[in-house]
Amino acid sequence: MVSKANSSIEPPRLGEPYLLTPGPLTTSFAVKEAMLRDWGSWDDEFRAMTRKMRTQLLALLGTGKSEYDCVPIQGSGSYCVEAMLGSFVPKDGKVLVLANGAYGLRAAQTMECLGRAFKLLDKGDYLPPRGDEVAAILAEDTAITHVLIIHCETSSGILNPVEEIADVAHAAGRKVLIDSMSAFGAVSLDVERTKYAAMVSSANKCIEGVPGFGFVIARTDELEAAKGNSHSLSLDVHAQWAAMEKTGQWRFTPPTHVIAAFLAALDAHEKEGSVEGRGARYTRNRDVMVEGMRELGFETLLADRWLSPIIVTFFCPASPAFEFQRFYDLMKDRGFIIYPGKLTVVDSFRIGCIGQMDEHVMRKVVLAAAEALAEMGVNDASPPQAALDERKKLAA
Numbered sequence: 001m002v003s004k005a006n007s008s009i010e011p012p013r014l015g016e017p018y019l020l021t022p023g024p025l026t027t028s029f030a031v032k033e034a035m036l037r038d039w040g041s042w043d044d045e046f047r048a049m050t051r052k053m054r055t056q057l058l059a060l061l062g063t064g065k066s067e068y069d070c071v072p073i074q075g076s077g078s079y080c081v082e083a084m085l086g087s088f089v090p091k092d093g094k095v096l097v098l099a100n101g102a103y104g105l106r107a108a109q110t111m112e113c114l115g116r117a118f119k120l121l122d123k124g125d126y127l128p129p130r131g132d133e134v135a136a137i138l139a140e141d142t143a144i145t146h147v148l149i150i151h152c153e154t155s156s157g158i159l160n161p162v163e164e165i166a167d168v169a170h171a172a173g174r175k176v177l178i179d180s181m182s183a184f185g186a187v188s189l190d191v192e193r194t195k196y197a198a199m200v201s202s203a204n205k206c207i208e209g210v211p212g213f214g215f216v217i218a219r220t221d222e223l224e225a226a227k228g229n230s231h232s233l234s235l236d237v238h239a240q241w242a243a244m245e246k247t248g249q250w251r252f253t254p255p256t257h258v259i260a261a262f263l264a265a266l267d268a269h270e271k272e273g274s275v276e277g278r279g280a281r282y283t284r285n286r287d288v289m290v291e292g293m294r295e296l297g298f299e300t301l302l303a304d305r306w307l308s309p310i311i312v313t314f315f316c317p318a319s320p321a322f323e324f325q326r327f328y329d330l331m332k333d334r335g336f337i338i339y340p341g342k343l344t345v346v347d348s349f350r351i352g353c354i355g356q357m358d359e360h361v362m363r364k365v366v367l368a369a370a371e372a373l374a375e376m377g378v379n380d381a382s383p384p385q386a387a388l389d390e391r392k393k394l395a396a
């Protein structure tokens with residue numbers, strides 16, 4: 001168990017390990033406590049909670065918010081991605097899906113399930129899609145109506161160049177859809193600049209709520225135009241929005257306790273200094289953790305300019321004494337749950353920087369990693385040459 005020493009953030013009160021994962025993540029006691037009472041989904045008090053939540057989420061957009069509205073959707077993040085694609089892309093539309101990891105590929109799979117046209121630009125495990133290549137595809141394929149980009153591709157931790165892509169898409173007269181699941185609330189996305197048609201995120205990421213719903217933030221004119229587009233009854237963003245506007249209610253059973261928890265999380269987010277304050281703590285978490293891990297000999301997949309403050313991929317050490325499952329177990333014994341990697345070419349693991357933790361906790365993470373290596377008999381945490389060769393591709 002990790003002690004409170006030096007940390008301004010209370011450790012998990014029941015002594016459970018910190019979740020160094022990109023959601024579900026470690027939440028505050030206040031967030032968990034908010035779930036102790038029951039709410040009637042039809043009652044005025046709960047309707048007011050839904051209204052407050054939508055308003056507070058929109059406030060995070062800053063000055064450009066007046067052209068947007070927020071529509072919560074029951075389910076996990078993938079439900080929201082599917083709802084967004086099914087609702088804003090007309091049946092005869094076509095999406096350019098920009099993939100550099102698992103979530104971009106899942107969006108492409110979603111398009112396949114929807115039976116709607118798409119083109120996939122697959123950059124592999126992590127290489128970022130760039131403006132010039134997107135511009136070339138858009139110039140060549142005039143049927144494309146929308147471009148979908150993943151903000152932070154959580155499978156590698158890369159922060160994709162969303163502004164660059166949005167500029168190119170708009171210059172070519174196309175609409176932009178963003179999966180900002182793991183970034184919204186901690187990485188600013190200037191809506192005046194990107195002018196996206198719609199984006200999605202979920203409760204259990206950077207706002208630090210618990211899982212159970214996600215939300216779509218979309219231009220009001222896009223919401224109006226989305227009527228009749230959806231393939232689905234329950235994932236129809238227009239229908240959910242229209243019903244919520246009219247009655248203040250969710251169309252189907254809302255995750256009442258999760259909303260109550262999320263309101264507590266939103267208040268804490270505001271107190272911390274909103275997107276800027278939250279982003280600053282996560283950035284500090286990342287910097288302290290990455291510096292410490294590099295001192296132990298670990299190497300990151302990505303060069304500093306591409307590292308998100310959300311989650312970081314490290315190469316597994318080349319040492320034959322290193323075994324990920326053992327490392328995982330030893331880290332867990334010390335109070336930290338880490339995450340396996342998702343790279344297909346070389347072995348890796350990931351450490352998240354989001355949730356209720358600060359730099360003092362991150363120092364303990366590094367200490368735990370050092371102890372775990374020592375117990376495994378790994379004297380050198382440096383990665384195999386193949387990993388370093390792989391990394392050169394991004395530098396090129």
Ligand SMILES: Cc1ncc(COP(=O)(O)O)c(C=O)c1O
Nearest residue numbers: 076077078103152154179181182
């Ligand atoms: C960028 C991104 N998109 C989509 C998802 C899918 O969300 P969920 O697992 O909640 O369905 C995730 C989950 O971490 C994600 O990070």
